Amino acid sequence: MKRKQAPDRTALEAFERIYRDHVTDVTRYFARRCVDPHLVADLTSDTFVRAITSFATFDASKGSAKSWLIGIARRSFAAHLEAANRGSELARRAGGRRELDGDQLDELIQRIDAERPGRALLAGLAELSDVDREAVELVDLSGLEPREAAALLGLRTGAMRTRLSRARGRLRRAAKENPVTPTQEAYAHE
Amino acid sequence: MSKFEDTLWADLAEHHGADLAHLPESLPRKEKRTGRVIAVAAGVVAVAGAGVIVGPSFFGGSPPAAYAVERAPDGTVTVTLREMLGALDPVNAKLREMGVPVVVVPARPDCRDMGQRVHPGPPDMIITIPVSVSSDGFTYHPEIPTPLGLFVVVGAAQYLGKDGRTVTTFATGGFRDRAPSCAPSTRDEGPAGPQVSTPR
Structure with missing residues (x-):
């Protein structure tokens, strides 16, 4: 069984700071495109999974963290559209939708409404x-x-x-x- | 951050933290924070140095004050809020005293109509709401005219993150012709916002 590598605490803290600074930007980006809170949640989650797994490639000298994340969000949304066009998105989401409780649903509905x-x-x-x-x-x-x-x-x-x-x-x-x-x-x- | 955002972070850290084996080379280890956060922190130091901290300390000794309200030479007014408990009323009173047409309210379940804002008013939008927010508070920009009849509101929420740190989030919004129900100034002393006009 593959043993998980311990995270670099400094890298984790740096990524957490970027996450906290920009998660709202990313959520709003999707809230302008989708009125389904579950989809906004899934796309936001997908964007940050892509971001955290490619953080080592982030180059702050080439652009801001916000620009980097919005770029990833664009690719996530494009992938979603492509999957939807193929008809595979529905099946994927039925099996892998992020669970949201009532509070989280309310928050996302408000965010969508605000956009x-x-x-x-x-x-x-x-x-x-x-x-x-x-x-x-x-x-x-x-x-x-x-x-x-x-x-x-x-x-x-x-x-x-x-x-x-x-x-x-x-x-x-x-x-x-x-x-x-x-x-x-x-x-x-x- | 909201509950959704906090939960998502906990999941990311748990399931993908191990993917962060290395800090990007473009982020020096001695500068773990982003530029924006460093700038905010520097602003707080400047506030303390200028002796304009108006909030009482809740921590004893010489800790940072719970809140600060500062007017800069360019006319902008910056509110820094580290501890919400007991701070919103004096902050609102100070804003009124300084003629700032903004009211701070707790973004909590009994303030549900915060979701009925007519305008999200984010700092990075082409805005008619003259407030930008940061991770420590918000800044009022008097050079941006406040539309007549619009109450400018900053909702603040504070909670303990899973890492044990206190997290504060801010959101701006505008209300046509009324402040939200939880705005303290509407109950006691009238609106802190601009004079209310008839709806457009």
């Missing part, structure tokens, strides 16, 4: 390309620096700024015509 403006904002950008929509989300909703978002999307920083400007302009025009949420109002008054 309603963010979901409405993304819905308002439905006519944009996937990249432009993600540019707005990563910078304006997830709080990444444009250069960090550019790195995640494989763009040059200048191209990212152009896309952001174009998308924000479009959102501004839409918000002025029909502001629905406080977030959209914020754009309308920019």
